[in-house]
Amino acid sequence: MQNISSKASPAGKQPVGGQWKFIVGGVLIAAAVIVLIVSATGQNSQYYLTIQELLDQQDTYIGKDTRISGVVIGDTIEYDPATLELSFVAAHIPGDQKEIDQMGGMAAALHAASLDPNLPRLRVVYHGVKPDLLTNEAQAIMTGKLGADGVFTATELLLKCPTKYEDALPQQAGSSQ
Amino acid sequence: MTILSNIGLSLLFITFLVSLYGIFAAVYGARRNAVVWVDSARNAMLLTFPLLTLVVFSLVLLLTGGDFQVAYVYSVTSRAMPLYLKITALWGGQAGSLLFWSWLLSAFIAAVTLRRWGSSHAGRDREFLPWVIVVGLITLAFFLLLSNFIENPFERYWQTPAGEMTALFQPKGALPLIPMDGYGMNPLLRHPGMVLHPPLQYLGFVAFVVPYAFAMAALITGRTDDRWLRITRRWTLFAWLFLSLGLVLGSWWAYQVLGWGGYWGWDPVETSALMPWLTGTAFLHSLMIQERRGLFKRWNIILITLTYSLVILGTFLTRSGVLSSVHAFAQSAIGPLFFAFISISFVVSLSLLLYRWNDLRAEGQVNSILSREALFLFNNLLFMGILAVCLWGVTYPLISELLTGQKVTVGPPFYERASGPLWGGLLFLMGIAPLSAWGKSTLATLGRGMWKPLAASLVVVVLVLVLEVRNPLAVLAFWLSGLTFFITLFQYLRGVSVRSRIAGEPWLTALWRVGGRNRRRYGGYIIHLAMVLMGLGIIGIEMFQSETQGALNRDESLRLDRYTVQFKSLRVFDTEDGRNVAQAVMHVYRDGRFLDEYKPRREYYYDAQQQVTIPSIRSTLEDDLYIILADWQPMTATNATFKIYHNPLVKWLWIGTYLFIFGMVVALLPREGTERQRGDEG
Numbered sequence: 001m002q003n004i005s006s007k008a009s010p011a012g013k014q015p016v017g018g019q020w021k022f023i024v025g026g027v028l029i030a031a032a033v034i035v036l037i038v039s040a041t042g043q044n045s046q047y048y049l050t051i052q053e054l055l056d057q058q059d060t061y062i063g064k065d066t067r068i069s070g071v072v073i074g075d076t077i078e079y080d081p082a083t084l085e086l087s088f089v090a091a092h093i094p095g096d097q098k099e100i101d102q103m104g105g106m107a108a109a110l111h112a113a114s115l116d117p118n119l120p121r122l123r124v125v126y127h128g129v130k131p132d133l134l135t136n137e138a139q140a141i142m143t144g145k146l147g148a149d150g151v152f153t154a155t156e157l158l159l160k161c162p163t164k165y166e167d168a169l170p171q172q173a174g175s176s177q
Numbered sequence: 178m179t180i181l182s183n184i185g186l187s188l189l190f191i192t193f194l195v196s197l198y199g200i201f202a203a204v205y206g207a208r209r210n211a212v213v214w215v216d217s218a219r220n221a222m223l224l225t226f227p228l229l230t231l232v233v234f235s236l237v238l239l240l241t242g243g244d245f246q247v248a249y250v251y252s253v254t255s256r257a258m259p260l261y262l263k264i265t266a267l268w269g270g271q272a273g274s275l276l277f278w279s280w281l282l283s284a285f286i287a288a289v290t291l292r293r294w295g296s297s298h299a300g301r302d303r304e305f306l307p308w309v310i311v312v313g314l315i316t317l318a319f320f321l322l323l324s325n326f327i328e329n330p331f332e333r334y335w336q337t338p339a340g341e342m343t344a345l346f347q348p349k350g351a352l353p354l355i356p357m358d359g360y361g362m363n364p365l366l367r368h369p370g371m372v373l374h375p376p377l378q379y380l381g382f383v384a385f386v387v388p389y390a391f392a393m394a395a396l397i398t399g400r401t402d403d404r405w406l407r408i409t410r411r412w413t414l415f416a417w418l419f420l421s422l423g424l425v426l427g428s429w430w431a432y433q434v435l436g437w438g439g440y441w442g443w444d445p446v447e448t449s450a451l452m453p454w455l456t457g458t459a460f461l462h463s464l465m466i467q468e469r470r471g472l473f474k475r476w477n478i479i480l481i482t483l484t485y486s487l488v489i490l491g492t493f494l495t496r497s498g499v500l501s502s503v504h505a506f507a508q509s510a511i512g513p514l515f516f517a518f519i520s521i522s523f524v525v526s527l528s529l530l531l532y533r534w535n536d537l538r539a540e541g542q543v544n545s546i547l548s549r550e551a552l553f554l555f556n557n558l559l560f561m562g563i564l565a566v567c568l569w570g571v572t573y574p575l576i577s578e579l580l581t582g583q584k585v586t587v588g589p590p591f592y593e594r595a596s597g598p599l600w601g602g603l604l605f606l607m608g609i610a611p612l613s614a615w616g617k618s619t620l621a622t623l624g625r626g627m628w629k630p631l632a633a634s635l636v637v638v639v640l641v642l643v644l645e646v647r648n649p650l651a652v653l654a655f656w657l658s659g660l661t662f663f664i665t666l667f668q669y670l671r672g673v674s675v676r677s678r679i680a681g682e683p684w685l686t687a688l689w690r691v692g693g694r695n696r697r698r699y700g701g702y703i704i705h706l707a708m709v710l711m712g713l714g715i716i717g718i719e720m721f722q723s724e725t726q727g728a729l730n731r732d733e734s735l736r737l738d739r740y741t742v743q744f745k746s747l748r749v750f751d752t753e754d755g756r757n758v759a760q761a762v763m764h765v766y767r768d769g770r771f772l773d774e775y776k777p778r779r780e781y782y783y784d785a786q787q788q789v790t791i792p793s794i795r796s797t798l799e800d801d802l803y804i805i806l807a808d809w810q811p812m813t814a815t816n817a818t819f820k821i822y823h824n825p826l827v828k829w830l831w832i833g834t835y836l837f838i839f840g841m842v843v844a845l846l847p848r849e850g851t852e853r854q855r856g857d858e859g
Contacts, residue, residue: 019542019543021546022543022546022551022554025546025551025555026554026558029555029558029559029562030558030562032562032598032599033562033565033566033599036562036566036594036595036596036598036599037565037566037569037595039594039595040566040587040590040591040592040594040595041569041573041587041591041595043590043591043594044587044588044590044591044594045573045577045585045586045587045591046585046586046587046588047583047584047585048574048584048585048586049584067586081728081808081810081816081818082728082816083728084726084727084728084818095584128726129726129805129807129808129818129820130807130808132787132788132789132790133788143588156588
């Protein structure tokens, strides 16, 4: 780079100050980063649980920020567009990827979970617009708090429909139509 | 059409073999000092580009021809899609985008091969050639390995007595299975922003392979001076330009399409695309210190290695979960291979660095804490700090599970709180750095350049206070933005006025030509100004966003800040390209005065069976009013639910982007006059 207006003094010929300032500066920045990360983690982290784990230790988690994953049971969805009150029941799905793989992948696991009445289930309420992807067998990732009444109040609702994506085999293939 | 997929398939495999041969020939040629072998490797590298072009071409023909027996074509296109979307479906799914990545990479490394290797510096650049080929082709071969054996875009459906299956070649006793129609691209991706975002992001990703390849070549050959930096300077700028544009376009798409009123959600996919940008930006600054002062040589190698690793990681993550990335990591078979490749390349790079550690000794030291190089050093530390925040956020669930057995996650507020002050620090450094000199600066030097802009920035503070901004953090953010903006502007104008006086040029001519002698510096100023404008947009939406929602009957309205939004009517209709559209008509008033009619809508895509919400946005320099049709009564169409966001200043984020592009063009243009050094471009 040619710096036309440079007022640079010759390189490395001024031992003024020494290196300690930089060490202090660097340590300060590093310390600031660590403090920021630690304090932000403390204030903004949520336990990531399955419905089973949440219900097994209800007392521990009541009123705490948690994030849970479950499968939506389609015929329990209730929505009032006038008040934007949304409520549905979610059933337990395993949190462990290996377990899900053993069940034949996410789509199969969601399907099985939605049909099994013996799995732990949880009523979820949410205030807001009903998400497009909230349908039967969708995977819901809900952030919020479990109340003393056993109802989970979600403040954030994220939905995934694994069957919608690439891995699905063609269904209308060949014979139909 | 079978022939097309067979051609694509064979050429894809041949390209893989050619790249393996090239690696072998280059290593052999370099070890034996045999020019013939190096030239042969170079030809192999050149050949990968036309070969992959043919592969891409056959896939595009399959996509546009609607050959749904090919599983990839089935999964990303449908008959109803327009032609341009069928073409861009090339990067609409995992298999296609991996191929697209390889194709771009082959284009870039072929271009590198074509540079005039012996033309300057006594032909010594040629020493780099075999090792640049090796690094480029190993990267290419890795992606081609995935494309050939794991995510082959030419896999087809077959019907066997046992059931349906996918395979590359016709299995025994199987018949071709040809679906009537494709599944179609995810409707959310059928948008100009999404059409352009992946290619730009990929261009940025791929171009960073070039400086990395040269860095490794420099380590292997022991040419540890700054030659590798000078050769790849333009590539680095180019990569950075496209990476930045990719990020902005992705945000723009999210804002226009996803309908949640925001542009950035700190989702792991987004974060992983940001990480190479952080290290790349740090590298862009830190390389100037090496060029100028011969410092930070080791650090630059580390930065470019990190950038390369994060680029590969980003490619993997962005591809494995297109939309919602919770849990998406482990779902693809390519995961372990990616992690293996990243780990191996990272360890090898660091070993090479350690091997040359002593040769990379700094040629001096940083003495003054306010010197330009010192400020660049702090800039680098802050970028690394933000990188640490991102890495921590992405891996925290894994770390916490390992340590406590309990999975704990962090959301957007974590990233905002932890990185916010670091971004503020960067903004401040960006402001004062142009005032400091190389070698040594004092507070007095900085103060002399600062007092006028400082006064101007205080006017900004008064202005925002008058406008009733009371949040102290917001006032601080506006003040910092103002200070940085005015310092940069004053520096630029000072250059113009000096030039106008000395060269006797009219002011406007000087305004344009001041960059001529030192384009990188003035291009850099323009980019800094652009960053401040973009920062304004971010401050606006992050700190001042407000929202409301509600169900409305006809002629009822919602109020938000100074706006009144009235629901007038709703129309539901089918379109020719397979959508069912519900469109509301809204009248928007500000302070009781009618502004215009807005039409938010929801579209249902029959082929993909998916709803898409498309907001209607009133965008001005002052603020955006973002109206979403959330729900409607199917029978009567007289009642509908709306969600409305008020996003102050967000338009400056997109305006800043245009200025940013302009600044990059200025920085990338060749130097004016005869001064241009021929050997400097890559």
